[in-house]
Each structure stands twice: as structure tokens, then as C-alpha cells.
Amino acid sequence: MPQKNPYLAAFLNFLLFGGGTLYVGKRVVPAVFMTLGGTLAQITEIYMSPPCKNLIPNQWPFLIVGLIVLKIGLAIDGYNEAQAVNAGG
Numbered sequence: 001m002p003q004k005n006p007y008l009a010a011f012l013n014f015l016l017f018g019g020g021t022l023y024v025g026k027r028v029v030p031a032v033f034m035t036l037g038g039t040l041a042q043i044t045e046i047y048m049s050p051p052c053k054n055l056i057p058n059q060w061p062f063l064i065v066g067l068i069v070l071k072i073g074l075a076i077d078g079y080n081e082a083q084a085v086n087a088g089g
Contacts, residue, residue, distance in 0.1 A: 016038065021078060
């Protein structure tokens with residue numbers, strides 16, 4: 001298997017849920033579901049933000065911080081997964 005760039009895997013996992021996992025080529029089925037589900041969730045959040053802004057304004061910071069924490073965790077996972085693939089694991 002060709003070498004995978006851990007930084008690219010981390011960036012792709014941060015940008016698209018599961019994108020780095022797809023790039024590395026392991027756990028492809030869960031990565032497809034993460035990418036599709038995460039993208040749909042973000043699109044829904046973007047479209048719902050303006051009309052719901054006044055209904056639950058103090059909830060959005062929790063949603064944004066939660067998504068960022070999740071994306072950082074996925075970025076770390078993508079980096080570690082690429083490192084493991086490069087090491088032969």
C-alpha cells in the first residue's frame with residue numbers, strides 16, 4: 001500500500017467527517033456513512049441557522065463547539081490511522 005500523508009488525512013477528517021479515513025483506505029464503509037451523515041448534518045445546520053436563530057440562540061455555541069471537538073477527534077484519528085498504515089499496520 002502506498003504511503004499516506006498523515007497531515008492530509010487529518011485535514012480531510014477535519015473538513016469532511018470520515019474524509020481522511022476514506023483517503024487512508026481502511027474502514028471504508030463506516031467512513032462513507034460518516035462522510036454522508038456528517039455532511040447532511042452540517043447542511044441542515046446551515047439551512048436551519050437563520051430561521052431558528054431567535055428560538056434557541058444560546059444553543060448554537062454548544063452545537064458549534066461540539067462539532068469542532070468531534071472534528072478534532074476525527075482529525076487525530078485520521079492522522080494516527082495514516083501513521084499506522086505507513087508503519088505497516
